[in-house]
Amino acid sequence: MARLFYHQPLFAILDECTSAMSMDVEAELYMKAKELGITLFTVSHRSSLFKYHEYMLKFDGRGNYDVIKLDHSK
Numbered sequence: 001m002a003r004l005f006y007h008q009p010l011f012a013i014l015d016e017c018t019s020a021m022s023m024d025v026e027a028e029l030y031m032k033a034k035e036l037g038i039t040l041f042t043v044s045h046r047s048s049l050f051k052y053h054e055y056m057l058k059f060d061g062r063g064n065y066d067v068i069k070l071d072h073s074k
Helices: 002-007 023-035 047-052
Strands: 011-015 039-043 055-059 065-069
Touching (some): 002 023
Parallel strands (some): 011 039
Antiparallel strands (some): 055 065
């Protein structure tokens, strides 16, 4: 994440990058990325990260996928 903030790319693909962090630190890092205008594509098993994204790409394991718009009003 330090390199992400240093280089400030337009987008980044994060693969389980917060799995060893507490949820409060995770929140700070995702909010900082948003503040810097970095679009994040996240690979994670943590549902707590859904709130930082607008869409979810879900694979079924058979070569098919769905793009799901996340509803944060619930």
